[in-house]
Amino acid sequence: DVKVTQSSRYLVKRTGEKVFLECVQDMDHENMFWYRQDPGLGLRLIYFSYDVKMKEKGDIPEGYSVSREKKERFSLILESASTNQTSMYLCASSLSWQGGHYGYTFGSGTRLTVV
Amino acid sequence: QKEVEQNSGPLSVPEGAIASLNCTYSDRGSQSFFWYRQYSGKSPELIMSIYSNGDKEDGRFTAQLNKASQYVSLLIRDSQPSDSATYLCAVMDRDDKIIFGKGTRLHILP
Numbered sequence: 001d002v003k004v005t006q007s008s009r010y011l012v013k014r015t016g017e018k019v020f021l022e023c024v025q026d027m028d029h030e031n032m033f034w035y036r037q038d039p040g041l042g043l044r045l046i047y048f049s050y051d052v053k054m055k056e057k058g059d060i061p062e063g064y065s066v067s068r069e070k071k072e073r074f075s076l077i078l079e080s081a082s083t084n085q086t087s088m089y090l091c092a093s094s095l096s097w098q099g100g101h102y103g104y105t106f107g108s109g110t111r112l113t114v115v
Numbered sequence: 116q117k118e119v120e121q122n123s124g125p126l127s128v129p130e131g132a133i134a135s136l137n138c139t140y141s142d143r144g145s146q147s148f149f150w151y152r153q154y155s156g157k158s159p160e161l162i163m164s165i166y167s168n169g170d171k172e173d174g175r176f177t178a179q180l181n182k183a184s185q186y187v188s189l190l191i192r193d194s195q196p197s198d199s200a201t202y203l204c205a206v207m208d209r210d211d212k213i214i215f216g217k218g219t220r221l222h223i224l225p
Contacts, residue, residue: 042217043159043203090158096211103149103205104213106158 003027004093004107012113019078021110023091031094032074033104034058034066036087043090049074081114088112117142119206121216129224134191136219138204141185147207148180150189152200153218159203163189194223 007022025032033048035058045058047066055066063085067075074093078085088111092104118141128134136150147166151159163178165171165187171178177190187206191198201218208214 040217043215045212048212103147103161103164104159105161109158 004091004105006089006091006107006110008110009108010111010113012115013078013081015082015114017078017081017114019081019112019114021076021078021089021091021112023074023076023093023107024072025074025093025105026072027093027095027105028071029093029095029105030071031096032068033092033094034064034074034076035090035092036060037090037109038087046076078112081112083114086112086114117208117214119204119214119216121202121204121219123217124220125222126219127222127224128194130194130196132194134194134198134221134223136189136191136202136204136221138187138189138206138216139185140187140204140206140214142206142208142214143182143185144209145182145185145206146209147213148178148187149205149207149213150176150178150187151203151205151215153203154200191221196223196225199223 004025034046035043049055049068065077090109091107094104095102120139150163152162153159165178165180175192179188203218204216
């Protein structure tokens with residue numbers, strides 16, 4: 001089974017801190033994604049990557065950056081954490097083919113609280 | 116703005132009955148369609164994928180796709196209390212991005 005591992009299940013950080021969320025997948029998937037999920041707003045795409053060193057902005061990239069130095073690892077960085085970034089953060093990976101997609105495998109999520 | 120629409124529910128279904136979950140999408144060029152199940156406090160889990168018109172069955176689950184009507188559905192036969200969860204419809208658009216609906220909460224009544 002594909003495994004997507006997020007480094008922390010729960011995190012509490014202070015306003016203004018730089019926060020790193022790590023995600024590692026073990027099945028050689030080329031695509032990796034970061035979402036946040038909030039009640040009533042659903043899943044919102046922050047950033048995604050289709051290859052090493054490559055990154056694309058999603059729907060809500062402001063206040064975030066990402067790094068993908070190795071194929072298996074995709075990091076989300078909150079440059080200066082704010083209370084409105086309190087959320088559940090979900091990492092996902094996937095395989096795709098020409099004109100199709102196998103669907104995402106999600107990590108277990110990181111519930112981040114910014115105080 | 117590409118959209119995936121679901122009724123938020125809750126949808127209450129007696130144990131043993133068929134639960135029917137529906138989803139519509141706006142991008143006519145969409146090619147891949149998915150259903151995810153999400154238990155409270157957990158991450159989404161892929162349960163069905165469908166790529167061509169018609170029905171696809173996997174155990175108690177059947178996914179149905181009608182591209183002409185831009186409609187996807189999920190049927191759960193012999194509903195069990197363990198099926199109580201939020202079900203997310205997801206659609207891959209022509210730009211290879213997956214768009215999620217906000218989910219339908221399903222409650223199976225014992």
